[in-house]
Amino acid sequence: MSNKLISYDNAMEIIKGEIKRLSPRTEEIDLLNSLNYILAEDVIADIDMPPFDNSAMDGYAIKFSDKKNWEIIGEISAGNYSSLTLSEGDAVLITTGSKIPPEADTVIPIEDVETSGNALVLKPNAHFKKGMNIRTKGNDLEKGKITVSSFTKIGPNVIAALASCGKIKVKVYNKLKIAVLSTGDELIPVNQIPHDDKIRASNNYSLSAAITGINHLPVNLGFAKDDKEIIRRKIKDALEMDIDMLITTGGVSVGKYDYLLELFDEAGIEKKFWRVNIKPGKPIYFGVYKKDKKKILVFGLPGNPVSSLVNFYIFIKPAVDYLYHQNEINFHTAILQHDLKKTDTKRHFSRGIIFYEEDEWRVKAEFSQSSGNLIEMSRANCLIEIEENKINPLKGEKVKCIMI
């Protein structure tokens, strides 16, 4: 690969082409701890669901006929089935989810009848049809069918289905281990006061949180000064670890202390691209390190805290979603509330605040959009994506907003 500036789409294709060759391992975990993991097996229904014909309403189970009045002969509630013998003219009070007696074929909702003692009468004009309000056995899913497929992200609704299949242990894809190493002579620990041209090393914090936020495992390697020997050693140590990705920040720009590209090369990492036609985050590097049967993806992000976090959201998160077949519903189309300056042909990811007003999604971006402005970034809730060929989007135009 040359050092030619490539497009965002091209860069993303290259990353996807590499990440799909990772073979994430699987593990078996307790269902109770499985929230937000990706399922790594097709889970089969071990019973019909529901397991028996049951009532969809609180009401009266009857045997359908021309009759419009009945005698209440008993009551069935969930888990308290009694084998009543029900003739035409008999009705049984039944609660939602309770098992239907074999002779009954219809449930009349409680609001459609009037009772007086054991006498039950259908209200005039009530909807009354044979078979109504009965959920038949296996209607939700038949025994032996797939309840939840592999590559499903496990939400509370999926956990409910898995619990119903008796799955107290589930096979899931392991969390990816993603190491984060910051570099830069300007960095000082967060708990110190910066003097001269120093700044606090916030990238380890923000990127580790971003990794945790997508349910993977950050491995915090701290930060290193721009000393070739130190960084060389840190990269070597990282590549020897059992990790899936290495993210570095800093050292990918044009200064004389920007050693990272040289050191990546020296460490045997194959460069796939360097520099993408985007703003912010242009200097991003991407490479692959092959190790036995495993690969480690290496992302060299710029040191700027806004750029590196934007890079995470626009490259790394979508790549991980792609690996796990996830189509995340994480963007909105919103109406721009003012003109936005964009005079170049880069793809921009501007920081914005999206809100809903007067039946429309709207987005403000009255920020300087300087990639130095971390406080502004902290107030944003989305990235406004503006494509390469779009110049100066105007107030009132619809723009794509990626939620962050």
Next chain:
Amino acid sequence: MSNKLISYDNAMEIIKGEIKRLSPRTEEIDLLNSLNYILAEDVIADIDMPPFDNSAMDGYAIKFSDKKNWEIIGEISAGNYSSLTLSEGDAVLITTGSKIPPEADTVIPIEDVETSGNALVLKPNAHFKKGMNIRTKGNDLEKGKITVSSFTKIGPNVIAALASCGKIKVKVYNKLKIAVLSTGDELIPVNQIPHDDKIRASNNYSLSAAITGINHLPVNLGFAKDDKEIIRRKIKDALEMDIDMLITTGGVSVGKYDYLLELFDEAGIEKKFWRVNIKPGKPIYFGVYKKDKKKILVFGLPGNPVSSLVNFYIFIKPAVDYLYHQNEINFHTAILQHDLKKTDTKRHFSRGIIFYEEDEWRVKAEFSQSSGNLIEMSRANCLIEIEENKINPLKGEKVKCIMI
């Protein structure tokens, strides 16, 4: 309060009126563990941000004049400031974020110049303006101003800002402790095979996961048979615990074993409403238990696994968001892909699958919409909210979809 069916909006107002009187406690935690907590203090910038004038680009720092060519006299990269004395005609190679020498007032981007040895020439037609590409000290935020306000949800971008302020510990609101107790004679443990009219107790799993998913703390109280004495004891024990909410499932319907309302009353819980004009989840109960200076909110949800989870998303999650001043961006407006049957005047929350196609959000709901259908629910990614007065929404209409 009477037992009159109330509207969804009315129910939500009642819940909000009660939840806002809770006074959640605060704690100080490590910044590294603070993701998704709600900040409980205004954090003040202890330094100007950025702390010094710096370059917004990789480029050359110069003193602006009519000149279009310069001599490169040195280089400054981030963290390696050297106090060069710069005259008109001198240029210093400078990387993004690096401190600007005092005499320089302008940075020319690297792509706008040509170099030959130490000679630097501005490219014809390059944009060239005094003061360009310099981020001035304090431009992002001045020392003493609020960096991040109380009630901000802590995302990775907020963590970056807090780290930049040297906050390695932050004051946050405690996670709410939310106990979950399922009731019902039909329930058996998840690891058993159901026979007759039994079903697996999935509600503790799904509701605990839903509570974890909104970053609060589930307290799993398991499940109890419909035995008055057992449930009475379980409720008493729960109310004696240090919890903020109690969620029960089952026992709020019309059967003879539906003891919960009676037992809530007996335990001294003040009923605020019972039964809301919605589908599914109509039998929901809401009450408040006063204990010393504290309140426990009590939600009695129906036993049906779909209904109870829908109740969680439409009542409990919005209530918690309200307590913490969160305006969650968690819905889309989407085009209905087919007619939907709705003949009553309840508010419906139908299970749907939202997707993006041909530049539009679209939603399918080709499900039976029976509240018994947990497998269908597990495949949904949203709830389609259809208001009371809307009858039979048609294919092509826009509907509100709450992401789950």
